[in-house]
Amino acid sequence: MSVGSLDGWGLLGDGIYANPVLPGDYSDPDVIRVGDDYWMITSTFQYSPGMAVLHSRDLISWRHVGAVLPDVSELGPAYRWNRMERYNLGIYAGSLRFHAGRYWVHFTTLDEGIFVTTAEHPAGPWTPLHCLSDEAGWDDPCPLWDNDGRAWLVASSPGHGRWITQLIPMSPDGRSIDLAARTVIDDFHTSEGNKIHRIDGRYYVLHNEVRGDGNRVLVIMRAEALTGPWEKRLLLQGEGPDREREPNQGALVDHPDGSWSLVTHHGRGGYAEGRPISVLPVEWKDGWPVVNPADPGRMLWRAELPVLADRAADHEPGGRGPVEGSLELAPELESAPELALDEDFDGEVLGPEWEWNHAPRPGSWEIADGLVLRASRPLRPGELRAIPSTLTRRMLGTNGSTATVRVGTDRLGDGQSAGLGMLCRDSSSITVCRDGDVLGLATSGEHDATGPTIDVGPVWLRLVIDARGYVTYAFSLDGETYQPVGNTDSVSWSDYRGARIALFSTGPADDVGAARFDGFRYRVEPRHR
Structure with missing residues (x-):
């Protein structure tokens, strides 16, 4: 695999970055810092492997690990693969925490x-899943190990009037809840996320809400004790005709210099993002x-890199500093701190950017001088979303x-x-097909x-998606002329x-x-700066 360019998103140079820093489908993020490393998880619904993990050293440039x-x-x-039934379901928002020398992920x-x-x-390996409860309908959990030795889980409850944020006692070993x-x-x-x-010394709960005419906003609650009383304030909202793509659910993250950042996703869906x-x-x-x-509670599309700003004296509360030393990554992950866009399928395993649509059919694939x-x-004729062992990756950018x-x-x-195709509700594709001794394109x-x-x-297949959300297809016999x-x-x-x-x-x-x-080659059109 090799790293491509995301020109106009993320790092811009001269200590400046542009939002979104990850212009793709990275929904429901949670982010923590441990030492000099930032780690992110993001929901994956029915895709497999589930719950992607990414790494960064500056909170701006990310790499799947x-x-x-x-x-x-x-x-x-x-x-x-023989059912493929969990569209719009599966792994939703989760939480990532570092406790007792281990990383913990809770999800529903x-x-x-x-x-x-x-x-x-x-980067794994992760222990086999342990089910804390098989009661259906719970959403968006997050644990807290308190200073008194007790442990808790917050989650949004099912049933009439859902979602409502609730506090659940959890055993200190994290293996059971009441x-x-x-x-x-x-x-x-x-209330969710x-x-x-x-x-x-204070308790804070961050989550999003749907208010008024359907606008999702981010709120923060605080209390001196878990028993309350809880105060609540609006933390972030979008404005304008598209509500600035509706920033909401996310994570508060501190930096070694004492400053803080918010990592948020944008809740209004787009064709590619x-x-x-x-x-x-x-x-x-x-x-x-x-x-x-500078403009409290509103979106910001450009800012100074957070870890380069020496503003620790202006922040209250102060930075907590490294929890533990930074971890080493495998050499192939450490060498390229950005998203890998190209893939030759010449390793021993699939790159972590790739995910199957549902679990693949056993024995249906291998890596041997390619994929x-x-x-x-x-499972259903003529439907790309019903073809087992379909390998996918996220679209990036909005300029095509x-x-x-x-x-x-x-x-x-x-x-x-x-x-090669676009997987979505209205899927499309280009194929090469054998009919007896004849190869045809369609x-x-x-x-x-x-x-x-x-x-x-061989034949080269190509798709081109434009800034309006339309895709065209082409083929080549030499990789040059299409x-x-x-x-x-x-x-x-x-x-x-997203598609x-x-x-x-x-x-x-x-x-x-x-x-x-x-x-496989992927090129993202630059965004005007």
């Missing part, structure tokens, strides 16, 4: 319950965090982007197709189209996810042949 749950089908049979699924797992290193003893700490309907902190990540400065005034102090995808019969992949055709079986989507036949592969195929299709936000790039191989029966993918 792994995932918490290697196989999402551990949650239940509905996530398996609406159907399967509340789960916890731990690791010595955020739902019968839960207490309400915020009865505002739609919970994060709880103890900072300088999904819910991107922004970073905003925070100052403390009279025991309350203030986001973007080999054996044909999988679709181009994805290209080389497909080896020498092992394609009769009736087998191999393709596109599917809003308007299916048949392209030319070719004598022999011919268009089919018409323009639209790309949609669906199931609380994704997809690689797949399908046929009239499982394993009728195999396609080899390599030379």
Whole structure:
């Protein structure tokens, strides 16, 4: 894999960065600092592996390093390749914490319950999932180990009037909770995205709410004791026709110099972005965090790098400093601190940027001089979202982007197709298909189209998505000159996810042949500064 350019997002030079710092579908973030390292988790719904983990040294430039749950089908049979039923469900918002020398992730699924797992290193391996409760409907948990030795979990409750933030007693070892003893700490309907902190002797709960005509906002609560009383203030909201893409759910993070930042996602979906990540400065005034102090509570699209600003004396409460020393990363992860955009599939494992749509069919893929995808019969004809073992990655940017992949055709079986597509509710794709001794190109989507036949592969497949959310397809026999195929299709936000790039191989029966993918290249159009 290699690192590409995200020109115009994130680092701009001269100590300045631009939001969003992660212009892709990185919803429901939680971020912590341990020593000089920042770690992020982000929800993955039905994709596998589940709950992505990213690393940064400056809170601005991020790199995928792994995932918490290697196989999402551990949650239940509905996530398996032969059912693929959990669209708009699966792994929602979680929390990441460092406690007792280990990293802890708590998350819920609406159907399967509340789960916890731990690791010595955020890149894994993580312990097998432990179910704290199989009661359905709970959402967005976060633990607190208090100074008195007691432990707690905040989460949003199911049932009538959900979501309502509640405090649940938890055993100090984190292995059990007492739902019968839960207490309400915020009865505002739609309170979710919970994060709880103890900072300088006070308790703080950060979460988002849906107010008025549906505007999602970020609020902060505080109390001198967990029993209350709790005060609440509005912390961040978007304004304007699109509410500035509605910043809300996120995490408060401190820096070694004593300054603080807020990491937030933007809740209004777009065709490519999904819910991107922004970073905003925070100052403390009279025991309350203030986001973007120059224009309190409003979005900020450019700012100074947080860890370069020496403002510790102006902040209250003071920085807590490193919790423990920084951790070492594997050499291939440490060498490139930015998102990897290109992939040759020449390693021993898939890069952590890639996720399967549901758990893949066993035996349907391998890495052997490229990514080999054996044909999988679709669960429903003509639907990309119903093809098992479809490999995906996030779209990036909003000015458009181009994805290209080389497909080896020498092992394609009769009736087998191999393709590159956009995975969303209104999916579309370009495929190369074998029909006897003939190889043909075709596109599917809003308007299916048949392209030319070719004598022999390999063939390069390409998709180009523009700033308006439309995608076109093309192919090449030499990787240089491309011919268009089919018409323009639209790309949609669906199931609380942004559209994704997809690689797949399908046929009239499982394993009728195999396609080899390599030379994946992804180029993101720069944003005007």
